[in-house]
Amino acid sequence: MKLIYQSGLRIFKSTMITPLRKFEKFTKTNLFKSILVVTGATDGIGKEYARELARQGLNLVLISRTKEKLIAVTNEIESQYNVKIKWIVVDFAKGREVYDQIEEELNGIDVGILVNNVGMIHDPETLDKVSEDTLWDLLTVNMGSVTMLTRKILPQMIGRRKGAIVNLGSSSELQPLPNLTAYAASKKFITHFSKGLEYEVADHNIHVQLVMPNFVATNMNAYSDKVRQGGLLFPNAYSYARSAVFTLGKTSETNGFWVHGIQYALMKLAPMQIRTYFGNQLFKRLRIEALEHRQKKQNLY
Template sequence: MKVTLITGASGGIGEAIVNRLAERKQNLLLIARNAEKLEKQGRELAEKFGIQVQFIAADLADPETAERIFKETQNRGLEIDMLINNAGIGSGGEFSSLSLKSELSLLQLNVSSLVALTHLFLPQMQNRKSGTIINIASMASFIPIPYMATYAASKMFVRSFTQAVTQECKPYNVHMLLFCPGLTKTNFNSAAGIDNEKGGGLSSDYSNSPTQTPEEVADELLQALDKKRSFAVSGRMNRFGSRLLALIPNSFITRNFAKLYRKRLKM
């Protein structure tokens, strides 16, 4: 059975993508940690849209999870014809004061698991000469960001890695899409632990910034997918911002981000 595998399917941008794909009658394999949520979500989508929805509750911050998911898809006889690496987490604060364990866990989730899942599912797509891999980066992938150093670097990795492998995929007719959302109203700030006093000032102010809903982001992702784009930034203001950022020296941007965040963090 042909299936779309999506990580981080249970909330935010991932859940919005899942809903849009279900409307298109695509069979789904949902991945996130919360089994109860996935079970309910899958059951409701299957009933509403008459599609097959399976789930695997798994922690992608565990280095062994990607391999376990791959084996499970083999055991279930699933043909993954689209892989969406969406799960990700942020972190914020002065790098030296952050927990090393959390920072390494962020890298495992945002970077290593994305690389592992791509490496595990790509050969089958290459053999079939069809398939799609979508990697979710961020506006943060365009610049180093002081006080969000590890998160921004993880997304810069996703951008560089995806753009390189996209070219390697061309002879095999495998489509890769690097998709960069900007500020989106989700659980992201709270999951990153920057919606509290400790992270105050790093947390995004949704009321004063150009923000998208997860549904708007999902719609833009599907448009990019339908147009077979290999790179897309979500949101008109973000597209303009990404072009502008490319023109400004990183040293200028990082210096000013650092000043701004030091002020907000009262350092």
């Protein structure tokens, strides 16, 4: 009963109370003043985080691997809002070498908010059938980027005694996910990294937020037509980001979207073994859907 009460309170606080409050522009607060840096900023949730905070008046630094997309997103957002945008082309899958470039490009820029959004996933598949190259890239991007980019930017936030770090994790961290074994494990890393960091920087007036979405209708879930179609359980990136941004500065942990908060809380009530069993059954079906999706694409060519 206590667990049910705590879960309900968590949902109400992180996904219901905050959206009902009058939203204050981040530029009017000491905590969030200055520049927003977003990784994985040309698609999905990252792009919509950038758009939403540009709407609030923040200048942006967008980081992604495709120059053409960065230019397109920059032009799109600048045409909508009176903000300045700098973009940086890097491929986080290259590992350590990209961070010196990012540090040099950010020299002299006061970063107020860092959104560690970049990540990758593979179609549902058993580990033995996922290529080694894909696994190395997944681990390097999903865990390396959040760790090393935070390490690069954190000293300036500590020096100014203000800032916010937003880490995009996933509800998949809640239990092992067979057929997405490495991906779910990498998201558990982000959970523990975020919660440990939160305590480390609390005395420096730095806010760390862990965001754990469930399915969002983005290109990352292209293997599932049902998810891509969207709906109540599968918000699009625009709706999800607007909801998640409302919680920034008000809670250190959120699922970002009210339906996802309910799903997460209900799943958490079940024992780990039960959650893993149902996760296994779900992604077995999604694995078949992904195989069928690939087959259809191959038949088109």
